[in-house]
Amino acid sequence: MGISRILIANRGEIALRIHRAAHEMGIETVAVHSTADADAMHVRLADHAVCIGPPSAAESYLNHAAIISAAEITGADAIHPGYGFLSENAKFADIVEAHDIAWIGPKPEHIRTMGDKVQAKKTAGALGLPLVPGSDGAVSDFDEMREVAAEIGYPVLAKAASGGGGRGMKVIPSEDQLEPLVKQAMNEAKAAFGDDTMYLEKYLGNPRHIEFQVFGDGRGNAIHLGERDCSLQRRHQKVFEEAPSPVISQEDRMRMGGIVADAMAAMEYRGAGTIEFLWENGEFYFIEMNTRLQVEHPVTEAITGMDLVREQIRIADGKDLSVKQEDIVFTGHAIECRINAEDPFTFAPSPGKIEYYHQAGGMHVRVDSGLYAGYTIPPYYDSMIAKLIVYGRTREGCLMRLRRALGEMVIQGVKTSIPLHQELLKQPDVLSGNYTIKWLEEWLVTRAEALAADPET
Numbered sequence: 001m002g003i004s005r006i007l008i009a010n011r012g013e014i015a016l017r018i019h020r021a022a023h024e025m026g027i028e029t030v031a032v033h034s035t036a037d038a039d040a041m042h043v044r045l046a047d048h049a050v051c052i053g054p055p056s057a058a059e060s061y062l063n064h065a066a067i068i069s070a071a072e073i074t075g076a077d078a079i080h081p082g083y084g085f086l087s088e089n090a091k092f093a094d095i096v097e098a099h100d101i102a103w104i105g106p107k108p109e110h111i112r113t114m115g116d117k118v119q120a121k122k123t124a125g126a127l128g129l130p131l132v133p134g135s136d137g138a139v140s141d142f143d144e145m146r147e148v149a150a151e152i153g154y155p156v157l158a159k160a161a162s163g164g165g166g167r168g169m170k171v172i173p174s175e176d177q178l179e180p181l182v183k184q185a186m187n188e189a190k191a192a193f194g195d196d197t198m199y200l201e202k203y204l205g206n207p208r209h210i211e212f213q214v215f216g217d218g219r220g221n222a223i224h225l226g227e228r229d230c231s232l233q234r235r236h237q238k239v240f241e242e243a244p245s246p247v248i249s250q251e252d253r254m255r256m257g258g259i260v261a262d263a264m265a266a267m268e269y270r271g272a273g274t275i276e277f278l279w280e281n282g283e284f285y286f287i288e289m290n291t292r293l294q295v296e297h298p299v300t301e302a303i304t305g306m307d308l309v310r311e312q313i314r315i316a317d318g319k320d321l322s323v324k325q326e327d328i329v330f331t332g333h334a335i336e337c338r339i340n341a342e343d344p345f346t347f348a349p350s351p352g353k354i355e356y357y358h359q360a361g362g363m364h365v366r367v368d369s370g371l372y373a374g375y376t377i378p379p380y381y382d383s384m385i386a387k388l389i390v391y392g393r394t395r396e397g398c399l400m401r402l403r404r405a406l407g408e409m410v411i412q413g414v415k416t417s418i419p420l421h422q423e424l425l426k427q428p429d430v431l432s433g434n435y436t437i438k439w440l441e442e443w444l445v446t447r448a449e450a451l452a453a454d455p456e457t
């Protein structure tokens with residue numbers, strides 16, 4: 001009994017990350033890949049590899065039948081979905097479990113609940129999490145919307161129940177624009193998700209994005225691993241993440257962490273999860289829950305010393321949580337820079353052949369990446385090609401080490417966001433931790449204007 005062969009239903013750095021955790025546990029891996037990923041590092045390292053389709057994700061990494069068939073053929077007894085792709089697909093999770101394959105993820109019912117943002121908010125509220133003031137669930141009647149909006153005050157934010165991650169939102173500045181803007185948002189939501197259910201929230205003008213990492217055993221025990229600050233984002237793509245947040249006190253961390261862990265215990269949540277909050281004027285407001293492992297999980301690993309993928313696998317195998325809350329110690333500071341194959345000024349994707357690659361190293365420097373010299377980055381998928389995660393005993397020490405490590409990284413053949421990160425590390429607001437979700441995009445505008453005025457800068 002027990003998990004002995006994991007099929008990794010993903011690609012890129014996260015596939016490699018999962019492979020490494022599995023191998024450390026003595027578990028074999030099965031890589032499934034598209035024709036475009038035959039030369040990927042995780043495919044080479046995996047014990048078994050199955051080509052599941054053409055480059056298009058719809059026909060490969062999202063292809064339920066091909067993935068289940070690959071699991072059956074190779075005798076995999078568990079599937080890890082990584083992030084993105086099928087990771088938050090409740091139907092696929094159901095299918096996996098119906099095949100007696102362990103789903104290394106939350107219970108399908110919880111994926112389903114949290115995928116519906118109205119249901120998620122109701123559930124969070126019932127479990128005692130602080131909510132953004134807004135409509136009590138979905139609203140479809142414009143008179144009712146005007147009533148709710150008048151009560152919470154403008155500006156309000158119309159959000160699609162099937163949205164999330166920034167999709168299907170519209171800021172409504174005043175009552176006269178409510179009906180036309182909500183109608184527009186509904187049309188967009190209908191087109192994007194096939195569902196125009198909307199809800200209203202008070203629009204928070206300048207918050208930080210603070211998310212708590214949680215783990216549950218599915219039987220009523222849960223822990224939190226503190227927060228990550230992911231406020232530096234561009235178009236809902238995180239660029240730079242850190243743990244702990246520079247603005248959260250140890251007291252608030254343990255208080256809010258206790259609330260989220262109690263909530264997860266009460267719902268008998270299983271596996272890894274992230275509870276997202278907006279944080280403004282010292283208050284937390286729940287917005288969404290992600291029922292998956294996140295890209296930025298390594299910063300939590302760095303400050304807790306825990307292997308989050310190992311924890312996920314243990315839980316999927318029916319084991320207890322490996323630690324008790326009182327045994328979790330937060331030490332030092334960690335920052336992750338996402339390195340994308342893209343132009344550091346225009347953000348245009350830059351796929352292609354890696355002519356030369358040199359990875360940063362040294363004390364407390366981690367690079368999660370499947371890159372190697374001679375590898376060709378395919379144009380079909382996400383542009384993130386590496387994550388640089390640096391740890392230091394203090395935030396200042398971490399920033400100094402990060403600057404040094406970024407300077408060591410050499411990626412030739414494609415454009416990357418390394419120069420963007422090097423510029424960011426010169427900004428006083430980044431160095432002092434004085435930023436909100438608006439900071440990066442505002443800074444990028446200033447930078448573009450300065451560049452237009454004087455191309456030498």
Ligand code: MV4
Nearest residue numbers: 132157165166201202203204209233287288437
């Ligand atoms: C908000 C908000 C302001 N007020 N909700 C964007 C993604 C999704 N997770 C929720 N989002 C937001 N919800 C209220 N009531 C602002 C955002 C938002 C945002 C949130 C986190 C990180 C970056 C963001 C960028 C733009 C808008």
